[in-house]
Amino acid sequence: MASLANAALQLFVLGAVLVLGMRAGTASATEAWEVTDWAEAHATFYGGQDAGGTMGGACGYGNLYSLGYGTATTALSNALFHNGLSCGACFLIECILQGSKWCYPGKSIVVTATNACPPGSEGGWCDPPRPHFDLSFPMFQMLAQPVAGVIPVRYRRVSCSKQGGVRFTLHGNPYFNYILVHNVGGSGDVAAVALRGENSRWNRMNQNWGQYWSCGGWYLGQALSFKVTLGSGRSLEFWNVVDKNWGFGQTYESDYNF
Known part of the structure; x- marks a missing residue:
């Protein structure tokens, strides 16, 4: 009986360790996914100076003003869009000063993914396998002079800060x-x-x-x-x-x- 009890205890301890390990792994994965390492891409802009052309889109949000997203938005190339499962994700983006004379130094933006930039768009910048951001005009001009048209950027996923509930x-x-x-x-x-x-x-x-x-x-x-x-x-x-x-x-x- 003692040996059976010891075996049961060992199984219980092993199970607890496995569960704790799974929880720790989940927590680590969550942290790593919400704030990722830096990666490089390019960015363009669309939608006009008032961002009116960014309303609607492939995420289904419709009027971005009434839903609270405003102009702090971006369309994603296929490499980032993931068939709509990246809708709502937030990105911190900076212009790479060494790559373009049009970049503003020390500027960064946080945008929410609200649309897709399909292949063939923006002169091919959205073609697979390129990661690319097609920003609203107000967001682009915070990073660089619009005359640039396309700029090199670095980006990473960050947690989204939203007012109110889901x-x-x-x-x-x-x-x-x-x-x-x-x-x-x-x-x-x-x-x-x-x-x-x-x-x-x-x-x-x-x-x-x-x-x-x-x-x-x-x-x-x-x-x-x-x-x-x-x-x-x-x-x-x-x-x-x-x-x-x-x-x-x-x-x-x-x-x-x-």
Whole structure:
């Protein structure tokens, strides 16, 4: 009996060590993903001086002013866009002084990814496998004189600082739920979403396009909760963030963020 007890104890200790190791690995991965090392790319600009042409886009955010993103935005080349899973990610960008006489010294910007710069755009700068940022005009002119057209930059992922909680905009019909997830802090990029009605279990949603997530199911008349997982691996549950009297076209904001 003593040997069996000792064996059980050893298995328990080993299991605890493995779990702790997994947690430590997850924490390290989260930290490494939210703030990455520097890498090099190039940047151009689009959308006009008022950034009006940056509204809409491949992430699905629509009016960037009303959603709180403003002009501090960028479109990403395919090498960075990852089929929309990088939407909402934040980047710190600096102009490389040694690479262009048009760079302003000591200037940097933080922008949120809100669009894609497809292959063939910007004179081929967005073609694979190039990492490239197509900045809003106001952001570009903070780094360099616009006459440059294209500038060498260095960048790294940083944590997103957002005002208020994560927001969910509801679209679809009684049988099809089509949710835009936005104003996300932390690493900013949403990798997975699950939906739960007060009378149902968690239902995994599929990325439809950009940051629109969809699933079937009848949820009318139920308070809704969401489970959001970031690209960093961090996950939060937002319980009853949508009241049972909700309607399509409405936006609901949680009480907290990543």
